[in-house]
Amino acid sequence: MDGGILSTIGKGCFRRIIEAVIAAKGDQWNSIPADTARSDAETILEAVVAELGVVPIVAALDRQGLKGKAYRYSIAPLVEEAQSRRVERKAMGEGAPS
Numbered sequence: 001m002d003g004g005i006l007s008t009i010g011k012g013c014f015r016r017i018i019e020a021v022i023a024a025k026g027d028q029w030n031s032i033p034a035d036t037a038r039s040d041a042e043t044i045l046e047a048v049v050a051e052l053g054v055v056p057i058v059a060a061l062d063r064q065g066l067k068g069k070a071y072r073y074s075i076a077p078l079v080e081e082a083q084s085r086r087v088e089r090k091a092m093g094e095g096a097p098s
Contacts, residue, residue, distance in 0.1 A: 017041075049075075050082035 015023070018041040022034050049057065057075050061068030 046082045046085065049078050050086045052079075053083075054079050 014020070018038050021041075022037055052060075054072065054075050057079070058068035058072060061071055
């Protein structure tokens with residue numbers, strides 16, 4: 001590991017994206033609890049991770065100004081799990097048809 005992860009996490013210059021969205025929406029989300037918004041965001045991210053795969057995610061991190069390669073340790077198992085869940089959902093007949 002080349003220190004890229006610690007150098008970006010340690011700075012803490014940005015609030016986690018879903019927390020920033022929840023805070024920005026404030027009272028506009030009265031009917032949607034913050035926990036539901038967090039869960040929905042995780043579901044969205046899981047679908048995107050399953051769809052893109054490792055290489056495009058690394059490239060996207062690079063374009064965000066991060067060292068994408070430093071995150072491969074986490075990206076690869078996330079992609080594997082997300083793709084596995086996609087297969088399981090299809091086998092169980094869940095989800096919208098593509």
